[in-house]
Amino acid sequence: PFSLADQVAPNNRMIGLMLPCTPMQVLLMSKGLDALVMTSANLSDEPIAVGNREALKRLCGIADFFLIANRDIHIRADDSVMQVVNRIPRFIRRSRGYVPLPVFLSNSVPPLLAVGGELKNTLCLTRGDAAFLSQHIGDLENLETLEYFHECRRHLMQVLQIDPQAVACDLHPDYLSTQWADEQKDLPVVKVQHHHAHIASCLAENGRNETVIGLAMDGTGYGEDGHIWGGEILLADQNGYRRVGRLQETPMPGGSVAVQQPWRMTAAYLWEAWREDHENGELPEFLRSHRDLPLFDHTEKKKMTAVLRLLETGIQTIPTSSLGRWFDGMAALTGIRPVSAFEGQAAMELEMAMPRNGLFIDESGYTIPIEENEKIWVLRLNTMIREVCRDIRRGVSPALMSLRFHLGLIDALGRACRLIRDETGINTAALSGGCFQNRFLSARLESELKKHGFDCLTHSQVPANDGGLSLGQAVVAANQLIH
Numbered sequence: 099p100f101s102l103a104d105q106v107a108p109n110n111r112m113i114g115l116m117l118p119c120t121p122m123q124v125l126l127m128s129k130g131l132d133a134l135v136m137t138s139a140n141l142s143d144e145p146i147a148v149g150n151r152e153a154l155k156r157l158c159g160i161a162d163f164f165l166i167a168n169r170d171i172h173i174r175a176d177d178s179v180m181q182v183v184n185r186i187p188r189f190i191r192r193s194r195g196y197v198p199l200p201v202f203l204s205n206s207v208p209p210l211l212a213v214g215g216e217l218k219n220t221l222c223l224t225r226g227d228a229a230f231l232s233q234h235i236g237d238l239e240n241l242e243t244l245e246y247f248h249e250c251r252r253h254l255m256q257v258l259q260i261d262p263q264a265v266a267c268d269l270h271p272d273y274l275s276t277q278w279a280d281e282q283k284d285l286p287v288v289k290v291q292h293h294h295a296h297i298a299s300c301l302a303e304n305g306r307n308e309t310v311i312g313l314a315m316d317g318t319g320y321g322e323d324g325h326i327w328g329g330e331i332l333l334a335d336q337n338g339y340r341r342v343g344r345l346q347e348t349p350m351p352g353g354s355v356a357v358q359q360p361w362r363m364t365a366a367y368l369w370e371a372w373r374e375d376h377e378n379g380e381l382p383e384f385l386r387s388h389r390d391l392p393l394f395d396h397t398e399k400k401k402m403t404a405v406l407r408l409l410e411t412g413i414q415t416i417p418t419s420s421l422g423r424w425f426d427g428m429a430a431l432t433g434i435r436p437v438s439a440f441e442g443q444a445a446m447e448l449e450m451a452m453p454r455n456g457l458f459i460d461e462s463g464y465t466i467p468i469e470e471n472e473k474i475w476v477l478r479l480n481t482m483i484r485e486v487c488r489d490i491r492r493g494v495s496p497a498l499m500s501l502r503f504h505l506g507l508i509d510a511l512g513r514a515c516r517l518i519r520d521e522t523g524i525n526t527a528a529l530s531g532g533c534f535q536n537r538f539l540s541a542r543l544e545s546e547l548k549k550h551g552f553d554c555l556t557h558s559q560v561p562a563n564d565g566g567l568s569l570g571q572a573v574v575a576a577n578q579l580i581h
Contacts, residue, residue: 106135109447111454114179122167138176142440143237145246148174173253174246175233184541189561192220193234198254200228201559201569204305207576211251211262213275214568215292217441218561219243221251222568223260224576229302229569230258231560238274247275266575268292268567270320288575292319293330294339295570296530296562301336302573303559303566308526309335310555311342311518313511313543316531316563317357317422317442326350328420328531331475331514333522337577343475343514345424346370349415351408360426360444361397361436362405367427368487369409371480381406391490392433421507421533424479428503431486432496442532449536451500461498463506468514475517477510504538512546519552528555530570532563 107113116136118124126134139153140146141160147153148171154164175194180187189196205227212222216239221232232250236243255262264286267279279287290298296319297312312332321327331343348366356362368391372384384406388394394402408414422445429435429444434451438444464482468475482503489499515527527547534540540556547554560566 102135109450111450112181116177121169122165143240144242145236146174146176148172173233174249181535181537183537183556184544186556186558188540188556188558189565190535190563191218191234191565192231192560197233198230198258200230201303202305203227203229203302203573204307207573208263208579209260210264210266210572210575210579211255211260212266212568212571212575213247213251213279214571215268215275215564216270216273218564218567219247219275220565220568221247221254222572223254223258223262224572225258225260229572230254230260231566231569234565244274247278264288264575264579266290266568266571268295268320268571269322286579288571288578290571290574291322291339292567293327293332293531294334295567295574297332297334297339297528297570298336298574299560299566299570300528300530300555300557300562301334302569303557304528304555306526306555307336309333309524310526310528311515311522311524311552312339312528312530313515314531315421315529315533317420317533318418321419326416326418326420328418328422329424329477330419331518333518333524334528336573337581341474342518343477344419345421345477346479347417347419348423348479349409349412350418350423351405351415353414353416356423357426357441358438359436360430360438361393361402363423363427364393364430364436365402365405366409366415367431367479367483369406371483374480381410388487391431391487393431393436396433396436421531424507425533425536428486428500431483432490432499434496434500442535445533445536448500448503449538451497452504452538453497453501461501461505463504463509464502466506466510468510468517475514477514482506504536504542508539508542508546511543512550515547515552516550525551526553526555530557530562530566534562 118127138146147156150166178193178195179191207224209225214220217237219235219238223230232254235247238244265279265282266288267276269289269291293314296314312334314330316328319327329345332339333342348370350356351362425445429448435444435447464485466482467478544554560569
């Protein structure tokens, strides 16, 4: 009945809808408005404003007018956000309206506090067979959000009257939540590997504690080897895990800068694929063989050469097996999104670029071979990169290349699970991590696994992203303390 401005969720077909949920909103809609476009009262990466004076001070630079009331807000809580996948509502953000409703556990656990990760932070307090997650806190690298973290921690402990006997946190030594946990000298601290926590959260909300094949797919997580993990296949339960599969490791040139500049990961993937065929090849030869790709037209030559020098020398690079970086690299290589303005933008636009309404649904995916390396199954990227370059040179559309990428990935993850089932006899798979916010990936992989006889566990009570991490940390720490 109405059209949306282009600035509302650009390049994204997914639009969130809500009914009026406050008296003020009901009054506004009663005046004959068809719809309102709404956003939260905060600057990017900051917590939402709650007081009128706070809002006037913090938001005066972005708001033309303020409609205020004398109905005070006492506790900050962002809107909850959900999407429907395979007819099941699934959380992207679990906050207002659901907090502090507990997630009930399969057994009673000691009272403890889990402090979550660095991004999309939440807290979790346990008591008996109940785990209480906080509202969405956000990214702790921002000072105001870090202060909100402490505000939430104090409030939740006071309201629930829980005195934790231990603290659980992430392995990453630079996470501010981990650093706070390390400062608690009067309590035992249990450090939980990031991707194990993801799988444990999925097990916990499904009331399961057997060993499963856990697919933890996200952008970043500190691995036990000091590398950046993010495309992990684990044999895991709520107590421990063993890494049995992963995506091919590739150096991240410039470290975390590559997250904001996906073209850097594209350069790394192209370099790795080319060096596999040209072991002693040098940089000028590489540039000559790839200069026809659009990426090299759209990236400043000086910057591209500098990044390739990092790859050539191994300086300022760290290995990553992250699926999030695969999405970034593909988005830049296909010309969809070489530079990101916010977290996850490249991956979202790659998903949205796929054909709609089942077009090209009979297409086959790109080739992703699986090889065994030191008793770990490795999903290799190089063949797919060559196939994408071939399609670019043939003039294949970005939409079709995105579809082929998704289909190839789903096929490879399904094959990897079957290989591990053949080795172990384990027939239950659990899907967790931020990449499963991708509706196509989540729905199709779940269907693929079920088609081959797997019992497939997914999230519905907490987010698959880092918003559910604290629940996983809590149950792992509790089980380790019990045992």
